[in-house]
Amino acid sequence: MEAETYSRHIFIFPFQWDYIEKRGYASYNERTDIKKFDKLFSAVSPLKRQYFEIGASEERYNEYTYFHPFARRALFGTKENPSVYHYELSDTQGSYNISVKIDGVSTTYSLQLEKIAVSVFDTGVGTVAYFLRNDKHTSFEDILRINDSGRRIYPQYMAKGDRLAAKNSFLADRIYGSLGVLDFDDDFRQFEEDISHTNIFLPPDHIRQVFGYNKMDRTEDDGCQKFVFHQESERKDIIRISPVMDDRMFFITYYHSPYYAKKLRSKPKNFRRKREYNIYEEGRFGDLWFRYIFGDRGDKTVANTSVQREDVRRTTYARWSGEGTLFGLTKDSLVGISGWELMGDHITTMYYQMATLSLVQRSTILRFSNEIASITQLILDKKTKRKTEKQVKELYGNYIRFLNETYFREVTPQIQGIEMYDMLQSNMNIEKDAKALDEEMGELFNYTTLEEQGVLNKTANLYLPITLLVGFLGINTFVEKGCITRFFNIGDPCPSTWGLLGGDIITLIVFAICLYFPIRHYFKYRK
Template sequence: MEVTKGADGACWAVPRPVVEDFRLILTWPLALRDRVAPMGAFDGGKIHKRFLALLNQPDSPWRRQDNRLKHARGRGWEGDTDPRHTPEEYAEYVYFYPFVQKFLYDSPQSMAIHRRGDVTHVDLWLADGKDTAPTARLVVDRLAIHSFRTGDVVVVTELRWDPAEDIGPHAGAAGLPLALVMELTERVRHVYPPFFYTSKDKPPAAAQTLARMTWQGVPGTVPAEGISFTSDGVWERIQGRFQGDRRQAPIGEQWLPLLPDLSQKNLVWHQIQDDRMTCLTFLGLDHPERLTEVDWVRLGNVDEAGKELPYGRAFLEDFVEKSCYDRFWDPEVGFTTRYVCMGFSFVVVTKNGQLPFLAEHFRRHYFQMALVSQFQLSALHNISDRLTDVIGEYAEDGGVNRAETRRPLDRILQSMLEFTHVFWFTEITNQIQGRELFDLWRKHLGIERLHAQVSAEVREAKAFVDRLQDERIAGAAERFNWIATLVAVLGVTVGFLGMNIIVPSREASNWGDWPAWGAGAFVLAGALFVAIVMHWGLSWRGRSQWCWPGGWYSGFLVLVAVFFCLGCWLTVGDGIAEWFAR
């Protein structure tokens, strides 16, 4: 009950809304990484193939869903061989543009869906009690992995409350208290504790997480032991995994047993966002018009229930304008459906039973909007992350390994080109409501801003690659010119000496001891060469690579070559001539 005060000062108790239909879809974006290879060698297509090979193993609990339009079918989907589609699937398909249909349903290369059918329920505890009944048992309608050839993955979990299958205190009830639904939603979305409460006399305690979580399903395939977040050893478990030179937030212990073991393919999971999964919440209430301003703000921000606003009123001044979609919200005339979008959350509130099709739209049309948004956000973060690592490695080695930098940058440029022309959608449907909701979602996530930022980074990287290519071409041209000059000088020198213009023969010459002259030429050539090497060493001390000589070095090397040829001619010239005359 909630006490309401009227304009005349009278007070009366108003019952709180009851959640008669509760559905929750959690989307968790991840990226695949090679355990050993550096980011410069990242190839999303090859990594995706290795990941698919792992999921498609005969002993894997994951099964590929080749017909991706059937992604939302519930229990028994594994044995469904009927090629026909339902009216709900038809409505979902025609809702989107043809190029979006190709990406979501038709193209076999863009995306793959794998699902598990052995996980049927999840038990949730708000207070630890292994031997007590859970606070709520939810039905697992869908547990799927959407993997993309870019190396990105979105793990999807769809949960639903069914009073006939609940074993908690609300089993068989007509609905759930709104406060309980809000608290369950806020806590189940965390894949790892965001922080720990500390005190002098108690061990660190995980914050904003469930007390306990246990998956239920086919015995032998689903982990039987649940994960407790209130035990004394939770900090030690997480701290043990939060080690190494490249620390990363630990993947949630409650989710890791369900995911494939990437170590078999030498891969690792890479967390893209923070500890919060994006959550899509559907609430069918008996009286949605009884929701207060505080309720709406807390629902949209996925906060626990409370009587006061969770943030300052000035901060929330434009909450309705920026986050609420009220095309069908006007309780005084019977419109009782409101959408609240915050980017990290999407909430649909409606009067239960008033729009029977809305629940299917939520788990199909709106879910696909979330999937596209999450994938685009994850892919852009992935490209930016790769670019940062490659440029960082280039800066650390002082720009020495330019060729090793250009190749990974070329791969990143190719990835950005593919993303822009294959996976980048600013609109996904011609339906006005769908366009407006998708725009609202993208605006809150900042996808347009992120795309512009990453595109600018890639353009700068492309300019850098082009400069490296120009330098490589200029260097090759300089080396070619140097070699051509050296060969030309050698040819002219040898030809000139072979014409016997200066000295017809040793007998006719007045030069005296020819070998002595030849030795002198060798000494002069050697002295010039040593001088060049010493000058190079003084000028380039500390460098690990030879730098091709410029004009000054080229001139002295030409003199070295001339004196060397002259020495050869003066020393063994007649012997060479006699050998050719035989």
């Protein structure tokens, strides 16, 4: 008999990837060649590429048909889809153990690691997702500790004399486990060594091994790895992985609790001082709900009742609260609590896809902003200024593709999905950031257009006097006895003399000038 599941968890690590084909600046398309990613990843990672097929799976049918057809192309890695690649590793015997310090004593939470999934997009971003099942730990406090410590990938801060002081509040004391050939173990001791400001991102073992590292491999590149995490480790034919978020992974959690579902059904509202409040907005359950939404392992990260209530209302989806089901959505989380066990399947399929799409949109917007900043630096450098026109046009073309193929105002016809997607978009500031990006992209494109127009104006000004000179000379240049006249057999079909006249000399000078500047421009600015 299968053990009862108390909670389901998904930790998602969003990342940016760059294929390094050569040293120096490479174009956006060169650095986001998804086929090159597939070649390198398939060669070193234990995860294997999977094509989405419905087959005999009712769950996959429900997941696929939940979304609009145009949104499916951005989510599912089918054989026909060249923009999204999906990789998986699954095992029924997988484990994910989180050791947490509680009052100085280490307590271990053991969960089943069902699978690891990597989704890669041709915008140069991707996600690594860890799917966990909890059939041992039942209390709300257990769930909160699993969420907060299980998603941390490096110390949030360092105390003087104790670099790993974050273990007493946020960071796990140790994360270890296995899945198939993966056998990971990390206690974050690498942060007790000297750290370079250029190598600040030291990913934990369970992330490193996804990208082909062995258990004993150093975080720093040793010259053999195909995936590196630091810019100074770049070399030809490798991929650099960069984080998008901070020390926390995005987390998705479903907590199956008939007890709290009953509380929601039986006492949905409180009345105090003639004002009406929902039960999840204040009191003991309100505090637990706030900590659940925002991933607080210890005390809630708010000390103002009005602010707490405002944050809860902004992030809580309460359509079914009267039936004992409640959702919370922030820029870092998607959580749910219910007495209906099947809700766990919905959260780990449809809602997982919805959260992944939002993360990809946010990551791509941040990537485009970074690309604009890099191109701006090239523009400011006079030596590379003229080389940026192609990069700007290329980036702008990819931005248009992103708007049409990835950035959607609606992804499903289901009303609950529409409303939850809107909350994710709002709380992640995606619409606001997309609008700001549009302005940045427009300004950059307009600047490049003005620069091109300036070059054309200079060219026109250069050739204008030449044109006037040629026009003034007219056909007089080709005088009857000139060598150019004879070369083209103008006039006498049997020339006997080839003397250079003044008109011939002027014509040759004009031809030389007309050829000199385009040739000079080509050799000066070619790659």
